[in-house]
Amino acid sequence: MTETKAAPPPPKRPRPRLDAVNRPFWTGGAEGKLQIVHCPDCGQYTHPPKEFCRHCQSENVAPKAMAGTGTVDTYTINYQPWMPDLEVPFIIARVRLDDAPDVILTTNVVNCPVDAIDFDDKVRVVFEEQDGVFFPLFEKVA
Amino acid sequence: MTKLKEAYISGVGQSEVGVRLARSPMGLTMDAIKQALDDAGLTMDQIDGVASYPGRMATFLGFSPIGVDEVIETCGIKARWHMGGGEIPAQLSAIAAAVDAVRLGHARHVICFRTVYEAAAMSRPEEFPPLRREFVDGLSQWTAPYFAISAACWVGQFAMRQMKRNGMTREQLAQIALNGNRNALLNPNARNITKKELTLDEYMEARMITSPFCLYDCDRFSDCSTVVIVSASDALDEVSPNPVRVAATAGSVHRYSWDQPDYMASYATGPDLWSKTDYKPKDVDTVQFYDGFAFFPISWLEALGFCDVGAGHEFVDGGTRIAIDGELPLNTGGGQLGAGRLHGFGFAHEAVTQLRGKAGARQIPGDPKVAVATSGGGPLAAALLLARD
Ligand SMILES: [Zn+2]
Numbered sequence: 001m002t003e004t005k006a007a008p009p010p011p012k013r014p015r016p017r018l019d020a021v022n023r024p025f026w027t028g029g030a031e032g033k034l035q036i037v038h039c040p041d042c043g044q045y046t047h048p049p050k051e052f053c054r055h056c057q058s059e060n061v062a063p064k065a066m067a068g069t070g071t072v073d074t075y076t077i078n079y080q081p082w083m084p085d086l087e088v089p090f091i092i093a094r095v096r097l098d099d100a101p102d103v104i105l106t107t108n109v110v111n112c113p114v115d116a117i118d119f120d121d122k123v124r125v126v127f128e129e130q131d132g133v134f135f136p137l138f139e140k141v142a
Numbered sequence: 143m144t145k146l147k148e149a150y151i152s153g154v155g156q157s158e159v160g161v162r163l164a165r166s167p168m169g170l171t172m173d174a175i176k177q178a179l180d181d182a183g184l185t186m187d188q189i190d191g192v193a194s195y196p197g198r199m200a201t202f203l204g205f206s207p208i209g210v211d212e213v214i215e216t217c218g219i220k221a222r223w224h225m226g227g228g229e230i231p232a233q234l235s236a237i238a239a240a241v242d243a244v245r246l247g248h249a250r251h252v253i254c255f256r257t258v259y260e261a262a263a264m265s266r267p268e269e270f271p272p273l274r275r276e277f278v279d280g281l282s283q284w285t286a287p288y289f290a291i292s293a294a295c296w297v298g299q300f301a302m303r304q305m306k307r308n309g310m311t312r313e314q315l316a317q318i319a320l321n322g323n324r325n326a327l328l329n330p331n332a333r334n335i336t337k338k339e340l341t342l343d344e345y346m347e348a349r350m351i352t353s354p355f356c357l358y359d360c361d362r363f364s365d366c367s368t369v370v371i372v373s374a375s376d377a378l379d380e381v382s383p384n385p386v387r388v389a390a391t392a393g394s395v396h397r398y399s400w401d402q403p404d405y406m407a408s409y410a411t412g413p414d415l416w417s418k419t420d421y422k423p424k425d426v427d428t429v430q431f432y433d434g435f436a437f438f439p440i441s442w443l444e445a446l447g448f449c450d451v452g453a454g455h456e457f458v459d460g461g462t463r464i465a466i467d468g469e470l471p472l473n474t475g476g477g478q479l480g481a482g483r484l485h486g487f488g489f490a491h492e493a494v495t496q497l498r499g500k501a502g503a504r505q506i507p508g509d510p511k512v513a514v515a516t517s518g519g520g521p522l523a524a525a526l527l528l529a530r531d
Contacts, residue, residue, distance in 0.1 A: 014291075015276075016283035048284055048399060073404075074306075076298035079350040082291035092290045092352070094299055094401065106285045106296075106401040119306050135287055 011086050013128075013135055021049050024063035029127030029134025036100055038064035045100040068125035070095040070138065073104060077114045089114045095123055095138050111139040148375035149241040150385035151528065152251070153182025154491045155369040159482045160334040161261040163365040167207040168216065171257045174367040175217065182371045183382035184251055189219050189371075191249030195236035195256060195486070196228025203270055204263025206256075208367070213255065223248040231393030231407070232432075232518030233486025234526055237370055238391035244374035251380075252372045256487035260363035281399045294360055294435055296400040297520060298352045301437035305354055310440070310455035312354055316345045317461040318436040318472075319358040319479050325466060326476025328504035335364060335482040359436035364482030370490050386497050386528050389512075390418040393524035400521055407523035408438075408516070412445035415514075415525045423447045427510035428496050429470060430489035433477040438519045446514060446525070471496075471506045486517035490526060497530045 016026055025047075028035035037046040039053035039061050046054045046061065053061050075093035091109040109117055110126065123138035155178030157170040165173075179186065198209030210226035213219070223243045230236065233256060240252040263270035278286040290296060304310040319340065326336035340358060348356040372388070373381055392415035396407040416422070423446060431439035440454035448470060449457040458464050464472035475481050475492035482488070493513035495501045516525045 011289070013289070014278040014282075014286040016287065017277035017279065022283070047402070048281070074299040074303045076295055076302055076355075077350075077353040078289065078295055080292070080294075080352060082289060086289060090289070092288055092295050092299070104402055104404070106288055106290055108288045119303075133287075137288075 011083075013130055015131070015133060018133070021051055025049055026133050028063070028065070029129065029136060032127070033065040034068045034125045034136050035063035036066050036097070036103055037061050045103050047103040047105075066097055067099050069141070070097040070105070070123055072109065072117065072119055072121040072123060074119065075109065075117050077117075091117050093117065093138070105136065108137050109139065110137050116140065147245050147247065149244045149388045150373050150375060150378060151370055151388060151490070151494050152373040152378070152381040152385045153178040153180070153184065153371040154494045155179070155181060156331055156491055157367045158334070159331050159364055159366040159484065161362070161364055162265045163262055167257050167259045167367070168212065170259070170365065170367040171208050171213065171255060172216070174255065174369040175213070175253060178253070178369040178371050181382065182251075182373070184371065184380065186217050186219065188380060189217070189251050189253055190221060191223040191240060191243055191252030192219060192221055193224065193236045193240040193243075193252055193254045194226045195230065195233045197226030199228065201273070203273060204259035204261070207259045207263070208255070208257040213253065219253075221249075223252070231395055231411070232522045232524040234490060234515060234517040234524040235393045237372060237490055237526060238393060238524060240372040241388045241391055244372055247374070250374050250377040254370045254372060255367060256485055257367040258483065258485050259365050260483070262365045264363065284399065284401050292352070293400065293520065294355055295352050297435045297437055298355050300406060300441070301354050301435070304437065304440065304452070304455060308452040308455070312346065313342065314455040314459050315354060315359065315436050315440070316342055317458040317464065318433060318439050319345060321461055321464050322433065322473050322477040322480030325474050325504055326480025328502070329475045329481055330502070332476045332481035335362065336476060336480045355435060358479065361434050361478035361483040364484065366482060366484050368484050368487035368491050370487065370494070384498050386494050386530055388526060389421060389529040390415055390527040391525070392418065393522075395522050397521055403521050406441050406445070406519050407521055408442050408445035408519040409451070411523040411525050412442070412447060415527055416447065419527055421512060421527060421529065425512050426470070426514055427508065428474055428493065428506050428513045429472050430474070430493045430513065430515040431472060431477070432486060432489060432517045432519055433473060433479050434483065436479065439472060439477070441519055442516050445519075466504060466506050474501065474504050474506060489515040489517065493526070493528050497528060
């Protein structure tokens with residue numbers, strides 16, 4: 001680990017409790033992969049992850065690495081500091097994944113000014129690690 | 143096999159509505175129950191059913207401090223049927239469940255209540271210690287890590303879609319808040335919540351919460367209990383004159399999460415409500431639409447067919463159509479934006495009050511006979527159609 005003093009520490013994100021079902025999603029970023037539960041029997045995706053396919057109820061499901069690209073379905077610019085030290089404004093967006101259009105991820109679009117976001121913007125995943133959880137965030141594709 | 147009965151609302155009651163009230167949650171609940179019993183002309187020993195949403199819940203501070211069990215115990219009710227459940231399609235589904243119960247003969251008179259105590263609980267940490275959680279649980283794990291902490295952050299995204307795709311302006315959205323403010327000033331039960339007129343200029347200059355919502359687009363935590371008594375048609379000889387018939391109920395879920403739905407559950411609930419009755423949208427004299435955030439009523443107008451889908455903001459443009467003397471008076475008591483976050487039950491209370499002509503200074507003209515009340519509208523939604531025979 002290298003110490004860097006350039007940027008302030010990111011705010012502590014509320015942390016999911018990891019279990020067998022959600023762990024691939026929240027830790028896939030360690031290998032740079034956005035993992036979504038996929039069903040080989042019907043070819044569809046289930047998110048939030050479940051141990052059964054929500055389309056055909058098959059138990060034969062497994063996490064699958066996605067391309068990590070998507071489009072902005074809709075968004076809101078948040079101005080309210082819901083918790084102490086939360087820096088505002090920031091973007092909360094719904095991102096529709098290119099290779100699983102039925103899956104919508106609520107996320108933050110980062111690394112751009114808040115007024116640079118628009119509907120249908122192309123985005124790609126970037127991971128922010130905090131204590132072993134790799135939060136999938138998105139940034140605009142230039 | 144017994145024939146299905148009809149269900150009526152025989153009485154309504156509401157405690158003091160306020161912010162940081164000293165009276166206890168049970169005290170508020172008893173105030174509302176006693177008022178509703180008086181209104182219905184019933185005594186406690188005639189009550190044989192109790193329903194509430196969501197039952198007692200400890201996970202959100204003050205959100206639901208009183209359970210069905212405590213009401214049954216405190217009131218000495220010999221209940222033949224009771225229900226306190228959170229996994230139903232929004233708050234008014236508790237009343238819809240009571241309607242089903244009396245129609246089937248499971249009970250004759252059901253107390254339906256919703257007690258909220260969020261403002262008081264937050265202000266008294268010694269009595270209501272804030273919950274400290276190490277992890278975010280359940281469905282909130284998919285939103286809270288991104289600081290989408292409030293429902294405002296999710297509903298705001300649907301409102302942004304209406305702006306970007308359909309051309310809604312902030313001035314049009316503002317009409318819901320301005321209408322609620324105007325009507326609340328005429329509602330004595332809202333006197334602790336709304337004290338002065340809100341202007342469009344004040345609205346436009348207000349602090350933003352999450353786009354497109356400013357402060358005035360979000361309801362405020364309040365302390366209150368609201369009660370509706372549902373009675374069976376073959377028990378109406380026991381109640382005061384002027385009961386209001388529940389002509390239809392509907393409720394639906396789209397996805398059990400706030401992040402996955404691509405449309406709001408109200409859009410399935412509206413058509414379902416009309417499929418259960420011969421009444422049509424044109425027969426409705428007033429609508430009481432859930433307005434936890436200002437965009438909800440605009441979506442309910444579309445969902446229930448009062449205008450085309452995508453045109454709800456045009457319907458409310460200028461505010462005259464939805465005013466008390468307009469063609470479709472909306473949230474005549476002030477709604478949650480003007481009269482406090484009573485969490486759904488306030489809309490049924492106001493609809494009944496209007497249909498009985500008891501709304502005083504805010505009474506709509508023209509002898510109203512049909513009203514719609516709704517709750518929710520995000521992933522979950524419920525609606526009641528009320529009629530005076
Ligand atoms: Zn499948």
